[in-house]
Amino acid sequence: MFVELNNLLNTTPDRAEQGKLTLLCDAKTDGSFLVHHFLSFYLKGMGRIDAGVNLTVARERGQLVFLEGLKSAVDVFFQTQEEPHPLQFLREANAGNLKPLFEFVREALKPVDGGEARWTYPVLLVDDLSVLLSLGVGAVAVLDFIHYCRATVCWELKGNMVILVHDSGDVEDEENDILLNGVSHQSHLILRAEGLATGFCRDVHGQLRILWRRPSQPTAQRDQSLTYQYKIQDKSVSFFAKGMSPAVL
Amino acid sequence: MLDSLLSLGGLVLLRDSVEWEGRSLLKALVKKSALCGEQVHILGCEVSEEEFREGFDSDINNRLVYHDFFRDPLNWSKTEEALPGGPLGALRAICKRTDPGPVTIALDSLSWLLLHLPCTTLCQALHAVSHQDSCPGDSSPVGKVSVLGLLHEELHGPGPVGALSSLAQTEVTLGGTKGQASAHILCRRPRQRPTDQVDPTTHLTFNLHLSKKEREARDSLILPFQFSSEKQQALLRPRPGQATSHIFYEPDAYDDLDQEDPDDDLDI
Numbered sequence: 002m003f004v005e006l007n008n009l010l011n012t013t014p015d016r017a018e019q020g021k022l023t024l025l026c027d028a029k030t031d032g033s034f035l036v037h038h039f040l041s042f043y044l045k046g047m048g049r050i051d052a053g054v055n056l057t058v059a060r061e062r063g064q065l066v067f068l069e070g071l072k073s074a075v076d077v078f079f080q081t082q083e084e085p086h087p088l089q090f091l092r093e094a095n096a097g098n099l100k101p102l103f104e105f106v107r108e109a110l111k112p113v114d115g116g117e118a119r120w121t122y123p124v125l126l127v128d129d130l131s132v133l134l135s136l137g138v139g140a141v142a143v144l145d146f147i148h149y150c151r152a153t154v155c156w157e158l159k160g161n162m163v164i165l166v167h168d169s170g171d172v173e174d175e176e177n178d179i180l181l182n183g184v185s186h187q188s189h190l191i192l193r194a195e196g197l198a199t200g201f202c203r204d205v206h207g208q209l210r211i212l213w214r215r216p217s218q219p220t221a222q223r224d225q226s227l228t229y230q231y232k233i234q235d236k237s238v239s240f241f242a243k244g245m246s247p248a249v250l
Numbered sequence: 251m252l253d254s255l256l257s258l259g260g261l262v263l264l265r266d267s268v269e270w271e272g273r274s275l276l277k278a279l280v281k282k283s284a285l286c287g288e289q290v291h292i293l294g295c296e297v298s299e300e301e302f303r304e305g306f307d308s309d310i311n312n313r314l315v316y317h318d319f320f321r322d323p324l325n326w327s328k329t330e331e332a333l334p335g336g337p338l339g340a341l342r343a344i345c346k347r348t349d350p351g352p353v354t355i356a357l358d359s360l361s362w363l364l365l366h367l368p369c370t371t372l373c374q375a376l377h378a379v380s381h382q383d384s385c386p387g388d389s390s391p392v393g394k395v396s397v398l399g400l401l402h403e404e405l406h407g408p409g410p411v412g413a414l415s416s417l418a419q420t421e422v423t424l425g426g427t428k429g430q431a432s433a434h435i436l437c438r439r440p441r442q443r444p445t446d447q448v449d450p451t452t453h454l455t456f457n458l459h460l461s462k463k464e465r466e467a468r469d470s471l472i473l474p475f476q477f478s479s480e481k482q483q484a485l486l487r488p489r490p491g492q493a494t495s496h497i498f499y500e501p502d503a504y505d506d507l508d509q510e511d512p513d514d515d516l517d518i
Contacts, residue, residue: 100326141365145324152321156298182404185268186361187296214271225429226269 002041003034003238009211009229010190014046019122020155021162024188026181028168029196030207034233036128039163043124099138099146107153110160123160125150130184131167131177140179147184168193189215197230204248205230209240251435252282256354258437259394260380260419263360265403265411270424270431273297276356276400281306283354283396284313290354291344293337295319295362302358323362337363338375345379345395352393355379360399360414361406369410376417 007013025035110123133143147164154160166181185191191212197205212226229240241247255262256279264279266272284290284306290313294302299316306314317340335342337357344355357363363372380397401414403423415421421436451458460468472478501507 098324098326103326144365148323149326152298156300156320179405182268182402183365186271186402186405191268212269214268215273 002045003038005240006038006238007042009227009240014042017042017046017161019159019161021189022151022155022184022187023161023163023190023192024184025163025165026168026185026191026193027165027195028170028193030194032165032167032192032194033128034238035192035194036126036163036165038238040126043126043161043163046121098142099133103146103149103153106150110154110158123154123158125154125160125162127162127164129165129167130180131169134176134180140176140183143180144183144187147187151187164188185214189213194231204232205246206233207231208243251433252279254437255279255420255422255435256282256286256396258419259396261376261397261399261414261417262420263414263418263422264398264400265421265423266400267403267424270426272400272422272424273358275422275424275433276358276398277302277305279398280314280354280356281310284310287313288352288354288396289313289315289349290356291315291317292356292358293317293319293340294358295323295337296359319362323366338367338371341375341379350393352396354396354398357397357399359402361402364401364406364410364414369413373413373417376414380417380419 002014012018023039025032025039027035106125110125130143130147133146134140151162154162164184166184167177168181169177171177191210191214193210193212195208195210197207208228208230210226210228228243230243230246231238231240232246239247262279264272264276266275280290280292292302292314294316298320299318302316303311303314317337319337319340323336341355341357344353347353360372376397376399380395399414399418401411403411419438421438423434423436424431425434426432
């Protein structure tokens, strides 16, 4: 979790808003540092992790549920499955919809019977959505899947969603454009990491654009969009205004 | 501004983008219609009912009928709660109403409908709905129908957007620069229907009418510079005796006529 990013977003793990969809998008750069930020942000918010964030511990406690897409994809082909498999669409010639995948997600989010609650509110993190397109699913089918996840996670369970979509920048990739724009319109917050237009730089790794959408109350004072440049270091990311890198000043 | 957007009726197309969202304008128009006493139906495909109703007070909320296509639009839960016929079925059911008052239908969003239905089907349904009140000779008077459609521009190609644009009476495109939002409004005035021709020659202080004889004389008149076949023949075959022309001049007392040619002394 990057404290500087929390400051830019004006949020902390213990008072994060609920029922929100955040879109992470990267273009000409690697946006996985944003995924790591939100993963540790929400695990910290669960209040059960004492020192740092330990993913293994979280997984053992049932707070973190992984769908290992790659392993499941292979299982679909080489093992007989009785009940519908989440990645059933891989076997079907006409990948109609992602209903089995959604049902897997919904099952995973159900509170465990008995015992203490696993979390205060659930968080669904998707890394990354563009993979579904390359597996042959249509953009509208993926958007429908996200719609149903949003209805269940954000509205019904008052949880949050974080989705990573790559922006290939390919003008001819219409499906990816529809997917990216479709999820953008469903999002409350968009974080877009872009490589610098002028190329690589040792001291400035990229630019981050933050766009707030769908505010519950129209806030005239708060900026709708902000742009910062950043540098990724060993254990943190530092943000600064454009042209204000410490290396330059 | 909101009044002018709603005054023409028919389809009002709200085009928004990721950066400049249009749902707040849609809600403002819904609120305006409700305050005018209209019944407002919302086909909600993108946000929950709670989220849509947020910000409206109870007076307005009581006039809003929300058709929920957010929770389970594709009937994945296979329960009996699914609304039959989907969003288009709901749209047609609203229009079959017997209540003659004006009604406003908000489509949130047209983009969702366009992604899940064929463009032609959607356009035909919208045309039928927004032109419902313009059929003359219909015995049951139906009130004005306004359809507010929210369209996310980036999701569709120019073909479908153009088709919806041509159906719209009013089109609002949202944009802005440097944090300041703006709206570009395009109104299509309805074509003037041809009314009974009014005779412009009545009620004048002078007479513009022609009698039958006058009309015949006018029609047979040959204009002086009109090239006719007779004129053509006359020019091609000049008649003898008309080659030269005579000038008849009567000098008066003050004329000083010299019969000599003044150019005689020129030695050319």
